Amino acid sequence: xxxxxxxxxDLIRMMGDxxxxxxxxxxxxxxLDLEELEVAMENYTPTIDLMFSKSNTDAxxxxxxxDSDSGFDLHSTEEIWIESMDRRLVPTGIHxxxxxxxxxxxxxxxxxxxxxxLMVLNSPGxxxxxxxxxxxxxxxxxxxxxxxxxxxxxxxxxxxxxxVSGKWITLVEKKEINEKDxxxxxxxxxxxx
Numbered sequence: 702x703x704x705x706x707x708x709x710x711d712l713i714r715m716m717g718d719x720x721x722x723x724x725x726x727x728x729x730x731x732x733l734d735l736e737e738l739e740v741a742m743e744n745y746t747p748t749i750d751l752m753f754s755k756s757n758t759d760a761x762x763x764x765x766x767x768d769s770d771s772g773f774d775l776h777s778t779e780e781i782w783i784e785s786m787d788r789r790l791v792p793t794g795i796h797x798x799x800x801x802x803x804x805x806x807x808x809x810x811x812x813x814x815x816x817x818x819l820m821v822l823n824s825p826g827x828x829x830x831x832x833x834x835x836x837x838x839x840x841x842x843x844x845x846x847x848x849x850x851x852x853x854x855x856x857x858x859x860x861x862x863x864x865v866s867g868k869w870i871t872l873v874e875k876k877e878i879n880e881k882d883x884x885x886x887x888x889x890x891x892x893x894x
Contacts (some may be wrong), residue, residue: 747861750798754778754835760794761853772808772858775838781850783842788822791838791856799830804864807838807857818844821857828859830866 728735753760761776778794799805807826813819822841838857842848850856883890 747800752796754794757794759852772860774855775857775859777850777852777854777856780852783848785842785845788839788841791840793836795836796833798833801830802863803861804829806860806862810855810858817848818842
């Protein structure tokens with residue numbers, strides 16, 4: 702379906718006069734069929750391989766509650782008490798092999814946040830594609846009461862999200878960067894209403 706570039710000259714030739722990519726030339730040079738690519742992408746289903754920690758046999762197999770859900774539930778493998786305004790690292794007992802071009806974002810469960818005041822502290826927490834260790838979640842208790850997390854309880858949700866990883870990005874130090882319409886206007890600059 703594609704051919705390799707002969708050398709750097711081929712890549713330079715594919716750039717327009719402005720230095721921006723000429724996508725039609727790139728498509729032609731690589732022999733891409735856009736309609737075929739669109740069909741392939743429509744039928745693409747990412748696969749997430751997972752395993753359970755050898756030391757932890759209480760892990761619950763993650764699953765999507767509904768086909769339309771963005772995230773699957775993560776469950777605690779331990780009984781843990783969290784004091785008011787305190788945080789704890791809660792193990793899930795699972796390891797995930799994340800496909801290249803994706804990350805897992807660990808987010809609070811809305812019901813836990815509303816009913817018990819429990820939230821993922823660094824929400825969303827990021828699990829990079831290169832990490833294969835056990836997924837553990839930092840849970841923060843915002844309530845005025847000590848709260849018990851039981852074994853098997855849902856503690857967070859994990860969302861598979863596309864992301865551009867560091868191998869595709871070059872960080873370039875400059876003396877100045879281009880001005881834009883927002884510039885340095887940050888925190889609260891758009892007002893409350």
